[in-house]
Amino acid sequence: MQKYLNRQWRLASRPIGDIKESDFEYREEVIPHPEDGEILVRSIYLSLDPTNRIWMSDRPQYMPPVELGEVMRGLVVGVVEESKNPKFQPGDLVSGALGWQDYALISPQNLLYLTKLPQPLTVPLTAFLHPLSFIGCTAYFGLLDIGKPQPGETVVVSAASGAVGSLVGQIAKIKGCRVVGITGSDEKCQLLVDELGFDAAINYKTADLIPALAASCPNGIDIYFENVGGEILDAVLTQVNLNARIPLCGLISTYNAQELVPGPYNFGQILMQRVLVQGFIITDYLQQWDVAFRDIGEWLQEEKIKYTQEIVAGLENAPKAILKLFDGDKMGKLIVKISEEP
Amino acid sequence: MQKYLNRQWRLASRPIGDIKESDFEYREEVIPHPEDGEILVRSIYLSLDPTNRIWMSDRPQYMPPVELGEVMRGLVVGVVEESKNPKFQPGDLVSGALGWQDYALISPQNLLYLTKLPQPLTVPLTAFLHPLSFIGCTAYFGLLDIGKPQPGETVVVSAASGAVGSLVGQIAKIKGCRVVGITGSDEKCQLLVDELGFDAAINYKTADLIPALAASCPNGIDIYFENVGGEILDAVLTQVNLNARIPLCGLISTYNAQELVPGPYNFGQILMQRVLVQGFIITDYLQQWDVAFRDIGEWLQEEKIKYTQEIVAGLENAPKAILKLFDGDKMGKLIVKISEEP
Numbered sequence: 001m002q003k004y005l006n007r008q009w010r011l012a013s014r015p016i017g018d019i020k021e022s023d024f025e026y027r028e029e030v031i032p033h034p035e036d037g038e039i040l041v042r043s044i045y046l047s048l049d050p051t052n053r054i055w056m057s058d059r060p061q062y063m064p065p066v067e068l069g070e071v072m073r074g075l076v077v078g079v080v081e082e083s084k085n086p087k088f089q090p091g092d093l094v095s096g097a098l099g100w101q102d103y104a105l106i107s108p109q110n111l112l113y114l115t116k117l118p119q120p121l122t123v124p125l126t127a128f129l130h131p132l133s134f135i136g137c138t139a140y141f142g143l144l145d146i147g148k149p150q151p152g153e154t155v156v157v158s159a160a161s162g163a164v165g166s167l168v169g170q171i172a173k174i175k176g177c178r179v180v181g182i183t184g185s186d187e188k189c190q191l192l193v194d195e196l197g198f199d200a201a202i203n204y205k206t207a208d209l210i211p212a213l214a215a216s217c218p219n220g221i222d223i224y225f226e227n228v229g230g231e232i233l234d235a236v237l238t239q240v241n242l243n244a245r246i247p248l249c250g251l252i253s254t255y256n257a258q259e260l261v262p263g264p265y266n267f268g269q270i271l272m273q274r275v276l277v278q279g280f281i282i283t284d285y286l287q288q289w290d291v292a293f294r295d296i297g298e299w300l301q302e303e304k305i306k307y308t309q310e311i312v313a314g315l316e317n318a319p320k321a322i323l324k325l326f327d328g329d330k331m332g333k334l335i336v337k338i339s340e341e342p
Numbered sequence: 343m344q345k346y347l348n349r350q351w352r353l354a355s356r357p358i359g360d361i362k363e364s365d366f367e368y369r370e371e372v373i374p375h376p377e378d379g380e381i382l383v384r385s386i387y388l389s390l391d392p393t394n395r396i397w398m399s400d401r402p403q404y405m406p407p408v409e410l411g412e413v414m415r416g417l418v419v420g421v422v423e424e425s426k427n428p429k430f431q432p433g434d435l436v437s438g439a440l441g442w443q444d445y446a447l448i449s450p451q452n453l454l455y456l457t458k459l460p461q462p463l464t465v466p467l468t469a470f471l472h473p474l475s476f477i478g479c480t481a482y483f484g485l486l487d488i489g490k491p492q493p494g495e496t497v498v499v500s501a502a503s504g505a506v507g508s509l510v511g512q513i514a515k516i517k518g519c520r521v522v523g524i525t526g527s528d529e530k531c532q533l534l535v536d537e538l539g540f541d542a543a544i545n546y547k548t549a550d551l552i553p554a555l556a557a558s559c560p561n562g563i564d565i566y567f568e569n570v571g572g573e574i575l576d577a578v579l580t581q582v583n584l585n586a587r588i589p590l591c592g593l594i595s596t597y598n599a600q601e602l603v604p605g606p607y608n609f610g611q612i613l614m615q616r617v618l619v620q621g622f623i624i625t626d627y628l629q630q631w632d633v634a635f636r637d638i639g640e641w642l643q644e645e646k647i648k649y650t651q652e653i654v655a656g657l658e659n660a661p662k663a664i665l666k667l668f669d670g671d672k673m674g675k676l677i678v679k680i681s682e683e684p
Contacts, residue, residue, distance in 0.1 A: 062614055229609070248613050263605025267571070271590050271621040272404055279613040 006031045007315055009100040011066045015056055017258045018326060021319040023056065024072060024100075033082060037108035040082040043098055046315070046336040047075040047129040048322045049163070050227075053255040062281045071099040072318075077117070077128050078104070079342050085111065091342065093117040095128050100318055102338060123300060125341055130163055130307050130333040131296050138249060138282040139167035139225075140292040144175075145285070146247035146278045147223040151176030154217045156236060159227035160201065161188040161308075163333035164249060167296075168225045169198050170305040177223075180216045182232055188331060196306060209235035220244075229253045230261065237266035240273050248279040256326060308332030348373045349657055351442040353408045357398055359600045360668060363661040365398065366414060366442075375424060379450035382424040385440055388657070388678040389417040389471040390664045391505070392569075395597040404623045413441040414660075419459070419470050420446070421684050427453065433684060435459040437470050442660055444680060465642060467683055472505055472649050472675040473638050480591060480624040481509035481567075482634040486517075487627070488589035488620045489565040493518030496559045498578060501569035502543065503530040503650075505675035506591060509638075510567045511540050512647040519565075522558045524574055530673060538648060551577035562586075571595045572603065579608035582615050590621040598668060650674030 005028045012025035034040050055066045055073050066073050076098035080088050085108065088094075096114040098104035106114060117128055130136065142164075149155055155172040159165045160181025169179045169192065181192040181201040189201035200216040202209070213221070213235055220241035226233060229251035240246075254261045270277060285292075299305045310330050312321040315338045324330040347370045354367035376382050397408045397415050408415050418440035422430050427450065430436075438456040440446035448456060459470055472478065484506075491497055497514040501507045502523025511521045511534065523534040523543040531543035542558040544551070555563070555577055562583035568575060571593035582588075596603045612619060627634075641647045652672050654663040657680045666672040 060611070060614055062616075251610050251613055254610060260607040261609075262607055263609035265602040265604055267603075267605035268593050268596060269402065270619060271593055271623075272402055274404075274621045274623060274626060275619075276621075277612060277617075277619040279616045279618075281613075281616060284616060 004031060005029070006101055006103045008102075009072050009315070009318055011056060011068055011070055011072050013068065014058060015053070015256070018256050019053060019056065019322060021323075024319040026316075031103050032105040034084040034105060037085050039080050039085050039088045039106050039111070041076075041078040041094055041096075041098055041104050041106060041114075042081045043076045043078045043102055043104065043315070043338040044341055045077045045126055045129055045311075046100060046318060046338055047133065047135075048318070048325060048334040048336060049075070049135070050250055050252045050255065050325050052322060053252075053326070057255075062283070071101050073097055074100050075129060075133065076104070076338075077125055087111070088116070093119060093121070093125065093342075095133065100315065102315065123297075126309055126311070126333075126335055127300070127307070129335055130309060131167060131300060131305065132293055134282045134289075135163045135333065136167055136296045137285060137289050137292045139164050139171060140296060141282065141285045141288070142247035142249050142280055143168050143171055143223070143225055146276075146280060147225060147245045149175045149177050149223055152178070153222035154178045154180065154219055154241075155223040155225065156180045156182065156213070156217065156221050157225040157227070158182045158204075158232050158236075159250070159252060160192055160198070161331050162227065165225070165227055166192070166196055166308065166332060167305060170196055171299075172223075173197050174299065174304055178217075178219075180213070182228075191308075191331065195308075204232060210238055213239045223247070225249060227252060234264045234266050237264055237269040237275075240269060240275055242273050244273055244275045246275060246277045248277055252326070309335055311335045311337050313337050346373065347371070348443055348445045350444075351414050351657070351660055353398060353410055353412055353414050355410065356400060357395070357598070360598050361395060361398065361664060363665075366661040368658075373445050374447040376426040376447060379427050381422050381427050381430045381448050381453070383418075383420040383436055383438075383440060383446050383448060383456075384423045385418045385420045385444055385446065385657070385680040386683055387419050387468055387471055387653075388442060388660060388680055389475065389477075390660070390667060390676040390678060391417070391477070392592055392594045392597065392667050394664060395668070399597075404625070413443050415439055416442050417471060417475060418446070418680075419467055429453070430458070435461060435463070435467065435684075437475065442657065444657060465639075468651055468653070468675075468677055469642070469649070471677055472651060473509060473642060473647065474635055476624045476631075477505045477675065478509055478638045479627060479631050479634045481506050481513060482638060483624065483627045483630070484589035484591050484622055485510050485513055485565070485567055488618075488622060489567065489587045491517045491519050491565055494520070495564035496520045496522065496561055496583075497565040497567065498522045498524065498555070498559065498563050499567040499569070500524045500574050500578075501592070501594060502534055502540070503673050504569065507567070507569055508534070508538055508650065508674060509647060512538055513641075514565075515539050516641065516646055520559075520561075522555070524570075533650075533673065537650075546574060552580055555581045565589070567591060569594060576606045576608050579606055579611040579617075582611060582617055584615050586615060586617045588617060588619045590619055594668070651677055653677045653679050655679050
């Protein structure tokens, strides 16, 4: 029914504190058509990620923020509908930052940022928004390149049932580590242990974190894959081993804060235990993504890693769906289905 | 006049907040004499260092704390007075953790922790408590191994007029960096620039730190050698470049705190700018100290590095002298002279 319209969500205002649905403005435009060298892509699935919150703000960040009035930025997998570029044919599946809209017109220079997916598909299309996307790479390089896990070491991951965290834990298991996840409900804890093979899981909403960590990590913590910040980081710092590594992937607990949030009170432990803290953004590893995709692809084939997704139907629901990232009320990768797969 | 007595300062109580002189207890003992395999060392110079404050507490730390009632731990250079060990002769100069006392009896197993100094001396004896001690190694490995300075990069060092900081800045200059020191008086600022070759210096007591750093570091900060913590770290984090490195050597601003101190409010910059923060303790580099001593020894000969020292006369004044480490009222290395050089 939206065949002749390109529905879009544009950034209307920079969120103050929590994202509100009214921070997005709905627009309908005429579907554009490609001119020489351009292609038109129809969006199928849209990825919603905590880092979207950063792009919506104008705080110092790792790429330019989304400007007010611009189509909201987001990773999409889609299908080429029309092509005036010899490198793409209608029916090609692609992924890229096409934004929160039904259709994206891609100029020749922006084609560089578009990835053609291997066809025929051997995995579900949504895998290209999760284990075989920047999400999978984030888990892979943060854990392996910065964390450098050794067999027998203990790895703790926060936001463990999230898109990145759930992969981190499973890759750490493949590498022979003891893995403890921190998440926000007993149900998710059980899923981490029963379905994803974590050794233990902690519900941060009900547990007394320090004794819970001490009990789950009897040999201390060697690697803490950090997605959250705040109190969880502080508790972990009390339990880190000598020469522990903390890949700093995200600080979701602080993204909605309206005032400066204090850093960890146990910052001194970084000195005492000679801890390495390394912030990273996955685009820094762009040249090596194919290595990650090769390994993760193999693990998927061998069923050594699983991924869970929550798929919300309808582009119209994207502004409401993104709130789920911050209220702890989701499991795995959050995806909006925009249109049907070919 | 103390010929027949071994004066000692023992730890009487763990400081609450600032160190008080009454945290030490004065004792006089009979000078011991060595038995088989032992040696007796007379203390000449005692090193006072911020890390002493950590040893006096029972917080989690990198070596066992000094027990209440024990002779206070401290690095000393001294001379062998009596020896019942064929490896040492009276007159040999040594350095080691002999403690706050006139004489130390060293058992054969503890001889491992004693370093025999090269004789005849080619540098003043006090150099073995400063550039040619763990202090010099701390500056050397923290800056070079963790900081990895490249020519043209900007290095900021806090507690820049202190024993470690003043060496860090000079080594960074040798490596071709722009060097900015942060210290606590205009007089010290001038000394850093005029005497030690720093490019700029900031008086943190009077400057508005963020604009002062921005002005002194027009190309941003690539390396921050951290001795202090607190507000200075927070200000620096606003100015760090992509892939900056922060060797975390000390957090002197927090050592006397009676309550937990918040970590840096700008902790998120570690993520956004992909900063590396690495805590280190110089004993981790023990196997490589000779490399540092070789380089630093050469730089001393070539007069590429200078060192300033403040020497307080008399072991009896050690408990008062150590307070200078925390009130910002000293320049360079703080040393207590216990007895005459041979």
